[in-house]
Amino acid sequence: MDxxxxxxxxxxxxxxxxxxxxxxxxxxxxxxxxxxxIKKFNLSISPNQVTSVRLxxxxxxxxxxxxxxxxxxxxxxxxxxxxxxxxxxFTDDLDGNIARALKKTSDFGAxxxxxxxxxxxxxxxxxxxxxxMWSNHIFLIYGGIFIIxxxxxxxxxxxxxxxxxxxxxxxxxxxxxKKEMKNLGFVERSTIMARINKILKIKRWCESVGGFERISxxxxxxxxxxxxxxxxxVLIIVYLLxxxxxxxxxxxxxxxxxxxxxxxxx
Numbered sequence: 001m002d003x004x005x006x007x008x009x010x011x012x013x014x015x016x017x018x019x020x021x022x023x024x025x026x027x028x029x030x031x032x033x034x035x036x037x038i039k040k041f042n043l044s045i046s047p048n049q050v051t052s053v054r055l056x057x058x059x060x061x062x063x064x065x066x067x068x069x070x071x072x073x074x075x076x077x078x079x080x081x082x083x084x085x086x087x088x089x090f091t092d093d094l095d096g097n098i099a100r101a102l103k104k105t106s107d108f109g110a111x112x113x114x115x116x117x118x119x120x121x122x123x124x125x126x127x128x129x130x131x132x133m134w135s136n137h138i139f140l141i142y143g144g145i146f147i148i149x150x151x152x153x154x155x156x157x158x159x160x161x162x163x164x165x166x167x168x169x170x171x172x173x174x175x176x177x178k179k180e181m182k183n184l185g186f187v188e189r190s191t192i193m194a195r196i197n198k199i200l201k202i203k204r205w206c207e208s209v210g211g212f213e214r215i216s217x218x219x220x221x222x223x224x225x226x227x228x229x230x231x232x233x234v235l236i237i238v239y240l241l242x243x244x245x246x247x248x249x250x251x252x253x254x255x256x257x258x259x260x261x262x263x264x265x266x
Contacts, residue, residue, distance in 0.1 A: 010101065020211070034097075035101045085120075124219050124241070124245075127219050140239070144242065173256075222238065
């Protein structure tokens with residue numbers, strides 16, 4: 001078997017049949033080749049090690065940079081934070097490819113990866129707070145504090161649901177935000193994307209908005225725009241994001257409490 005055929009066979013094993021568009025265009029082509037290189041040369045790099053880099057190095061470094069930017073009044077830290085988040089998404093894709101390539105999937109690895117996925121939410125919240133500190137906008141500063149408080153309260157409710165009785169609410173209800181988005185009237189426009197893809201004909205596009213695309217639209221792109229001086233555009237974006245997140249976490253916390261109460265009464 002020639003090298004090209006060998007690599008094509010490897011791709012079929014490690015790649016998901018459908019991916020989000022930005023991942024297909026900017027991440028997958030590199031991570032698949034890197035995973036292939038790791039397997040071919042038997043490098044001692046495990047999926048959990050890659051996940052740990054994302055969780056214990058890139059995540060705290062991004063948070064540090066976002067606090068540093070308004071304190072030192074230097075926009076370069078927003079650009080560096082955006083680069084860090086891109087590599088977080090990069091390692092997120094890479095650890096899965098390595099796990100499938102080496103057949104090293106495990107419950108602990110999935111657990112660690114799931115925790116790492118939640119870090120994007122905290123990065124976004126700190127970004128809103130950081131821009132508020134930079135621009136001295138009280139709504140963004142206190143909005144960021146209020147959102148992190150709501151998020152912490154929301155996580156406390158989830159932990160207590162598991163502590164008392166996990167059977168009262170299913171895991172999808174507890175962890176997924178999709179149900180709350182539907183309650184708020186936000187429905188994914190997959191039919192529109194499917195029509196777009198009839199023109200573009202991107203084979204592996206899942207025709208929906210994924211996690212990397214959401215963090216790109218809400219953090220990476222605004223952070224880069226802010227670095228290049230588009231402050232007014234970024235302020236409009238972060239004001240809208242702050243208002244939405246306050247509304248979302250207030251609604252989700254309330255509904256989770258109501259759902260648990262109703263489940264307890266059955």
